[in-house]
Amino acid sequence: MGAAGYGAQVAADEHVSTLIDWPVPEPALPEAVHPALADAARAASTAYGLARHRHTRVELAAEVAMGADGTPTMLVDRLVEDAIAESAHRNGVNLLSEETGFVDNGSAMTLVVDPVDGSANAASGVPLSCFAGVLAVDGVPTEALTTWLDTGRAWHALAGQPTPFRTSGRTELDGAAVSLLRPKPNTVEVWQRVALRAGRVRVLSTTCLEAVLVAEGSIDAFADVGSRAHRIMDLAAAMVTVPAAGGVVLDAHGDPLELDHDLNRRWSGVVAASRELAEELIEEIGTTAG
Structure with a gap:
């Protein structure tokens, strides 16, 4: 291999080495999840997986805009939120998200989402980030879904109904x-x-x-x-x-x-x-x- 070819190979290897190259699984969702909320969660996982495959850690962490919440938007946030916005439009529901703000799709239902909670973790490869969303009807939250992006684990809850999982019940701070x-x-x-x-x-x-x-x-x-x-x-x-x-x-x-x-x-x-x-x-x- 000539010097030019070797240099190109080194550059390619360095690019690959900064990718987060393990796959993002599809979330394991209960059947009871509302279709619009389920579709948004799947869209988030798919978009995050593609983002990690196509962009380096440095690129994912790059600030590309100022979000509607007044905080900087990383590229990883933008890519995942764009996929969720397409999902919300496809399912005919409104969207409230930290980067875009409120998107009115003319529905009584609104998805309130954090596309990638733990953006810095997600961009750097620390496997601690999630999608979190709530479906609200006429402003009243009716169900929630949180999916752990790196594992596919999911927590679903319907407002006012007990979940199969429970808190520890602890009542004291000392030793907690x-x-x-x-x-x-x-x-x-x-x-x-x-x-x-x-x-x-x-x-x-x-x-x-x-x-x-x-x-x-x-x-x-x-x-x-x-x-x-x-x-x-x-x-x-x-x-x-x-x-x-x-x-x-x-x-x-x-x-x-x-x-x-x-x-x-x-x-x-x-x-x-x-x-x-x-x-x-x-x-x-x-x-x-x-």
Whole structure:
């Protein structure tokens, strides 16, 4: 092989080495999932798989626009959301998503979705990201679906109906297994207070996935310790899934959680196995959070 050919091969090898080259499975969905919600989840997995096959980690993480929620849009977000938007149009339902905002397809039904929750994880190859969606009818959430993109696992819940999975039921913070958003300058003190009381602390950087881990009893609670980092699509699926599994979703500052087209609104979400645990977390957060 000549020098030019060798150089081209090295460049090709370097390109391949930065791809996330393991496959993304189709989500294992229960039969009861509404067709529009199921189609959106499958579209998300397919688009994510194609994105990883065609684009390097650097490309997937590139900021390509500013989302409707006021945060930068990565290429991986754009590619997956575009596929979900096509799905919503195909199924004749409206869409509320963090990148595009509200898309009116003239329906009483709206999909409220986080196309890729844990975008930084997804772009870099950390297998902790998910699709999360809620189907709302006339503004009222009726069912939720969260799918773990790298494994195909799915959590489905119908509003007001018990799920086959349950929370741990834990009522005390001391010794609990807690997942937290990473600390920020104004939350370091309270973050440490919560962490020191917990028995185990994780930072997974994917709120929607952490919420369903609370719902199934794998962890006891998840919290944003006062930084108001969550948009409605970060919490919408949890607002249906976690109560159906015996837990609660609250805001650390007492703000009402409601579906809203205003993506400038923010919450400090607390997802817990029981109301007692949620209230104890909120009390601890309130001691230092402004």
